[in-house]
Amino acid sequence: MYRYDEFDHAFVAQRVSQFRDQVERRLTGEISEDAFKPLRLMNGVYLQLHAYMLRVAVPYGTLNSRQMRKLAHIARTYDRGYGHFTTRQNIQYNWPALKDMPAILEELAEVEMHAIQTSGNCIRNVTADHFAGAAADEVADPRPYAEILRQWSSVHPEFSFLPRKFKIAVTASERDRAAIQVHDIGLQLKKDEEGRLGFAVWIGGGQGRTPILAKKVKDFLPEADLLSYVTAIMRVYNLHGRRDNKYKARIKILVHETGVETLSAEIEAEWSHLKDGELKLPAADIAAINAYFAPKALDSRAEGWAELAAWKKSDPDFASWVGRNVAPHRHPDYGMVTISLKPIGGIPGDASADQMDAVARLAEEFGHDEIRVTHEQNLVLPHVALADLEPLYRALLAEGLATANAGLITDIIACPGLDYCALANARSIPVAQEISSRFGDPARQAEIGDLKIKISGCINACGHHHVGHIGILGVEKKGAELYQISLGGSGDENASIGQITGRGFEPDQVTDAIETIVDTYLAQRTGTAETFIECYRRIGAVPFKAALYGSEAQAA
Amino acid sequence: MTVIWTKHGIVENDPWIAGDAEKAPKLLSLADALAHAQDNAPFGVVLQPADDVMALAPILGQVAIIALSFPAFSDGRGFSQAALLRQRLGYSGELRAVGIVLLDQVPLMLRTGFDSFEVSHAPTIARLKDNRLPGIDLHYQPSADRTEAGQSYSWRRTAIVNG
DSSP states (O other): OOOOOOHHHHHHHHOOOOOOHHHOOOOOOEEEEHHHHHHHHTEEEEEOOOOOEEEEOGGGEEEEHHHHHHHHHHHHHHSSSSSEEOOOOEEEEEEOOOGHHHHHHHHHHHHTTOOTTSSSBOOOOOETTTTTTTTOOOOOOHHHHHHHHHHTTTOOOOSSSSOOOBBBBEEEEEEEEEEEGGEEEEEEEOOOOOOOEEEEEHHHOOOOSOOOOEEEEEEEEGGGGHHHHHHHHHHHHHHSSOOOGGGGGGGHHHHHHHHHHHHHHHHHHHHHHHHHHHTTHHHHHHHHHHHHTOOOOOOOHHHHHHHHHHHHOHHHHHHHHHHHHHHEBBBBTTEEEEOOOTTTTTTEEEEEHHHHHHHHHHHHHHHHHHEOOTSSSOOOEEEEEEHHHHHHHHHHTTEEEEEEEETTTTTEEEGGGGOOOOSOOOHHHHHHHHHHHHOOOOOOOOOHOOOEEESSSSTTOOOOGGGSEEEEEEEEETEEEEEEEEEEESSTOOBBBEOOOSOBBBBBGGHHHHHHHHHHHHHSSSSSTTTTHHHHHHHHHHHHHHHHHHHHHHHH | EEEEETTTEETTTTTOOTTTTTTTEEEEEEEHHHHHHTTOOEEEEEEEEEEEEGGGGGHHHHOOOEEESSSSTTHHHHHHHHHHHISOOOOOEEEEEEEEGGGGHHHHHHHHHHOOEEEHHHHHHHHHHTTTOOOEEEEEEEOSSSSEOSSSSSSEEEEEOOO
């Protein structure tokens, strides 16, 4: 993984003192709260319902054990002993004091971490496929390019006061695990006919109030042109994106209102002035960043095949954990292990300080010191020998981290909702907990199969409900919480926006409604091989609406 | 109080204070500047965020000063306008930020090519007078200001001391 050099260390140290000075000036009243707000947001500090919140960047979701131990230490020392992993591969702390923020940032800097641009109307932390560098199906590791973008976008003088936040995601395989089509810029690393690396470029995807899938503006952008082309996009957006209405300020609205052809012509025109300038990436620099991400030298561990078969035979729980939570690695003797942060009835994405320490220890022992945070709010050990799976599983079990539900109905994404968030209209966490408890039986989950439920507590859609196979959106109606359900969303390479089923459900009816939807799927599917989303795409919304609303559905 | 600040300090008796019609009779809007470009008297131009800076291309040689307006500190269009003026059009005259100019934006403005600032916010004026800017002198991207390259990767720059 990337290691800071002197320049990076000095930069982060200066950024911390800059923020310390800003906090001091806020406390003396030299800066108004209005003017301070974008400054603190650009350093990840939110003011939530009950307290300040600090969102720490985990660039492209990659961590080592030392960093994870520091995150545990911060949770223990400055918070209430836990942290919350987010849908943008970051971690947030819900209870730190404003006065402690500079100290926390100094602690983070010790392990090459920061909170830069985890919020605010700037280029946010760049995300990537959580299986990068390990997946069998990737063209190349996308993280070096995410790292180049991270560096280039850090405290960018031209793009720190954009019309609205700006999110970039990078993937490197046809199978999109980074949800690039719902990002402001989505980059798919690929090769051309001559085997040269470059990107398919998508712009204007996003969720929120107006969910829109991204449009492809470039089929193949040579890797050397990455920064110049992204700069052209940013400049056109900064100058022309709407600033009159924050709900219409994302680039997706500019793309929609201008038309993708006109806008991409403007981007091309801007790019023509930039492409051969100082932003052109020298091959040596690309190679130097790539070197930090050189594939791990993995020893042959062929003994794992027979051992794994025997362990699975003797322990069905272990077998089902392997079946759900271990994915094939490009090395046949290894697997990519998902550590579920979705215990049955638990809070999606939360981890205690002790659990973080345990993951750090296990990553050292079994995982070549590498940890990933996924946008689905789980953790991953990307390089585990099959021969080590059984002891790893035992250790995870002891920490409450061996829930065998990756990709199943209880692997729910949920935003913090009204329990924490100042923007929320409704609670998300209790809804997730109740659904998780109702469907917690392993046999029942297995029978239902792949199913993604995503819950947001307001229209800002941090819980990605628009791309949930089943999406749940909490709204406020006449002072009470109400939940709208949508069906058929997807955030992968076959991305789609879910469609609302009809009138919303009161809090105590939501889980019943989910059960009705699931039962309808089970009754309608052609067999166990047809997943929920495939079934929905075949039969459409009508049978689900009929089951949910009965005769009302015809009337509506 | 409104002052003009540059890297050399506070400017006394500046003739171009945008907010003052008496002192700045010749700080023209984009449309007026284009219409009066044939006049020999020196004039300046003040652009609003929605103005197209490229329209100034034909008259850049006659303009004594360009001011870019920040009607709100959160409106960042002026940063791109400045970058285009400096890097695309090669404008080398005075480039002034006017409107809501606050301390924490000044380092970013300097980097995108501004070299003078019309400031009314008292705490900002105090810090500028002391020359205590809250900037970072290591940069991950090239920009319009004078910096040094050669910092291990092509996109990195460092500030030039007293530059």
